[in-house]
Amino acid sequence: MSASYDVIVLGSGPGGYVAAIRCAQLGLKTAIVERELLGGICLNWGCIPTKALLRSAEILHYAQHASDYGLKIAGKIEADLEAVVKRSRGVAKQLNAGVTHLMKKNKITVHMGTGTLTGPTSLTVKGEKGEEKLTAKHIIVATGARARDLPFAPADGKRVWTYRHAMTPPEMPKKLLVIGSGAIGIEFASFYNDMDCDVTVVEMLDRIVPVEDVDVSEFLEASLTKQGIEIMTGAGVEALAVSGKGVKAKIKDGKGTVTETEFSHVIVAIGIVPNTENVGLEKLVEMDRGFIQIDPYGRTKSKGLWAIGDCTPGPWLAHKASHEGVTTAEAIAKELGNKDVHPHPLDRGNIPGCTYCHPQIASVGLTEAKAKEAGYTLKVGKFPFVGNGKAIALGEAAGFVKTVFDAKTGELLGAHMVGAEVTEMIQGFVVGKTLETTEAELMNTVFPHPTISESMHESVLAAYGRALHI
Structure with missing residues (x-):
């Protein structure tokens, strides 16, 4: 045919x-x-x-x-x-x-x-x-x-899982090792921890969610640690010995010390x-x-x-x-001859990223470090949720909004959030970046009250020394 x-x-x-x-x-x-x-x-x-x-x-x-x-x-x-x-x-x-x-x-x-x-x-x-x-x-x-496999321990769906196995687990893990702290690894670490599983996260780089702003990484690590997740950064898994009863993992920590720890299951989240x-x-x-x-x-x-x-x-x-x-x-x-369409190329700088752990994280544009590397002189604002009435009323006062501006032009270079419902709020900054907004337009925007989104407004004000509620 x-x-x-x-x-x-x-x-x-x-x-x-x-x-x-x-x-x-x-x-x-x-x-x-x-x-x-x-x-x-x-x-x-x-x-x-x-x-x-x-x-x-x-x-x-x-x-x-x-x-x-x-x-x-x-x-x-x-x-x-x-x-x-x-x-x-x-x-x-x-x-x-x-x-x-x-x-x-x-x-x-x-x-x-x-x-x-x-x-x-x-x-x-x-x-x-x-x-x-x-x-x-x-x-x-x-x-x-x-999902990318570990070369020395490919996923078997029984003890060593990819995200796909982790979504339909045959049993609840008792002690879980998550290798990799990108969005997939951190989301499953958060899920299984909330489901009362003992979770350890191993990340080769010096901080978790390494593509995010360093302030977000540090806040998230502190929050997840407080929730009971063990975080090991600057560490790597040297070997996995898989048996019918579990997995023995040799982990080298940031100081070069190798320890062997037993887990019931392993999730491999090291890329695609x-x-x-x-x-x-x-x-x-x-x-x-x-x-x-x-x-x-x-x-x-x-x-x-x-x-x-x-x-x-x-x-x-x-x-x-x-x-x-x-x-x-x-x-x-x-x-093919259609004169009424006008395609626009994708601007990768305006693509938001969201991670649905607890607390959530969301971002768009340049981190503070990347903006400095690019040669910008910066205005940076940060507003904590503890200064936001709606967040306090919801019992979700942990988190913040951070905004990064070009000090010379007022251009919004990046926005970074951690806390309740930030994956829903980030689109406000995405629209702003797409429209090439400046700090003046954001300052003059009326944000509804009471909403957590008011923290977005306050972070812009904070970048220019004008925050009202801190």
Whole structure:
């Protein structure tokens, strides 16, 4: 069987399915190829179901601290792991069905199977319909990425887990080792700690969440340590000895001392590997460490072949992939003669990052250290949640907002937050950066009261010595 399209999208994650929808909206005959589940890793095994797990852990935390709010709950509050996981999988299933509906609504043809490029504008799909040969005027590669294994102890799903195993655990870990303190590692450390598991985090660099501002890293480490998580920075796992009963880990600490500690389970969260092998890409694109090199619109070196999302240079975030999907779809439509679309290249400096641990962290733009390295003279403001009425009323007075400005122009260079609901608030600063706002416009913006977002306003005022509530 063979078929021809204007656009074929290889992969249906948050980059792929959004690109397909935008192509269809622009009147292009579009198909999508998916080997597993519509929605990709993010929707089925990543962003969304992990937030469902973390929500359950958050509710458990509040229930166990009900007395802090003047409430009494009779009996012991404990987690039902099977029910927690079942709820998370139900959320993923609902959203998977939603993407399926969107494909039908937008008249996008879905080919389920493994796609392999035979040229820049042709591929074969081996799947439920046997082998299909497809051609298109343009192909978008959106094959995503997978978890990186430890070379000396690959994940087995029993004792050594990736994020995917950690989302559907066969049993509750008693003593958990998390290797890596990026967003995935810290989120699972926070989840299992709230679920009453003994958690240790090992990070090779000198601080956790190392891409964040140093003030955020230090605050988060202190908070997680207070919650009972053991944090080891400047440390590395030298070896893992896996047995049916658990895992013995040799860990070298920051002073060079090696100790052997037993854990029931290990989560490996040391980065990702792009899914670019065995796709037929080798002669069609340029790669760097497996990541497809693209121009700001998603073009590869082969005419008609494009790439987006986690198989391209970072940051490796779902919202970055979706944005790239729209940009690339519009660039293709323009090449095919649509004069009404005006694609804009992605500005990586305006991509927010969010980590849903407890407390949450969120950021956009340059850290204070990176801004100094770039040669800026800075104005830096910081406002603690303890000065915010809504945060105190919620019982969430731990946290702060930090803003970094160019002292010469007033340009907002970066914003960094830690505390309750900051993943919802960061978008205010993202919009501001996208609109190239200055401190004057932010100072003159009216923030609603009482909200935690008032801390955003106060942090701007603090940068210029005008904070009102500290």
